[in-house]
Amino acid sequence: MGEVIFFILATMAVGGAVGVVLQTNPVGSLLFMVGTLASVAGIFVLLEAHFLAAIQVLVYAGAIMVLFLFVIMLLNLGHDYEPDVKRGLGAFLSFGVVGTLAGVLAGQVRGAEENPVYQFFPGPEGMDRLLQEQGIVGAIARPLFTDYVLAFELVGVLLLVALVGAVALAKKRA
Amino acid sequence: MLAESLVLGALLFVIGAFGVLIRRNAIIVFLCIELQLNAVNLSFVALSRYLGIEGQLFVFFVMTVAAAEAAVGLAIIISIFRHYQSVNVENFSLLKW
Numbered sequence: 001m002g003e004v005i006f007f008i009l010a011t012m013a014v015g016g017a018v019g020v021v022l023q024t025n026p027v028g029s030l031l032f033m034v035g036t037l038a039s040v041a042g043i044f045v046l047l048e049a050h051f052l053a054a055i056q057v058l059v060y061a062g063a064i065m066v067l068f069l070f071v072i073m074l075l076n077l078g079h080d081y082e083p084d085v086k087r088g089l090g091a092f093l094s095f096g097v098v099g100t101l102a103g104v105l106a107g108q109v110r111g112a113e114e115n116p117v118y119q120f121f122p123g124p125e126g127m128d129r130l131l132q133e134q135g136i137v138g139a140i141a142r143p144l145f146t147d148y149v150l151a152f153e154l155v156g157v158l159l160l161v162a163l164v165g166a167v168a169l170a171k172k173r174a
Numbered sequence: 175m176l177a178e179s180l181v182l183g184a185l186l187f188v189i190g191a192f193g194v195l196i197r198r199n200a201i202i203v204f205l206c207i208e209l210q211l212n213a214v215n216l217s218f219v220a221l222s223r224y225l226g227i228e229g230q231l232f233v234f235f236v237m238t239v240a241a242a243e244a245a246v247g248l249a250i251i252i253s254i255f256r257h258y259q260s261v262n263v264e265n266f267s268l269l270k271w
Contacts, residue, residue: 091196155239
């Protein structure tokens with residue numbers, strides 16, 4: 001059952017990603033992206049990462065995509081139907097680069113499940129036990145506020161810097 | 175499900191890279207970068223099923239940085255649009271050698 005749902009979601013995610021690249025209208029591209037993000041959130045649920053699935057829908061598909069939509073509407077790009085895809089040598093070189101990348105990644109994925117290094121780690125059974133004991137949010141929150149608390153605080157500073165930077169950049173020159 | 179998830183992550187990453195290389199609209203290039211970040215997140219979550227909860231923590235940080243990056247990047251695009259009246263990356267050749 002899980003496998004069937006996984007393949008439906010994976011097909012939707014890949015179809016959405018292809019739509020993002022091929023769609024000429026930016027708003028259409030954005031809607032395909034929301035579909036891809038929602039499908040990936042579904043796959044997160046299948047991989048027992050429920051908290052991240054919720055965050056993915058709320059923050060990514062909700063907030064960040066709406067920010068993109070605001071900018072498209074603000075700059076009045078929504079009706080730009082002119083194809084802007086590169087042709088000729090540029091497209092050929094892109095195919096070459098992407099093909100090489102795909103080859104390298106495929107070589108890494110093969111035999112991923114039989115890697116002997118996994119015996120030193122908890123594995124799916126250990127992860128299930130952890131989630132059972134501490135709860136879905138607790139399992140993430142405990143290390144986040146103990147071992148990684150410095151990184152957590154620094155991310156807060158980063159968000160503040162990004163906020164100030166975005167306002168400073170987008171403000172009209174006086 | 176680990177191998178299938180890694181294959182899907184690689185596929186999404188490659189499609190995103192192709193979009194970055196082939197599109198000229200700066201906003202869509204940016205959208206494709208977000209797609210690549212999401213593909214990496216998927217790989218992190220798939221591996222965290224085997225290697226412990228730290229992978230999910232990393233995804234949490236990647237999402238935060240992606241949000242900050244989207245805010246700053248879109249501000250830069252607005253600022254460039256004011257100057258050139260366009261978001262076509264071929265017009266942005268001031269730093270081109």
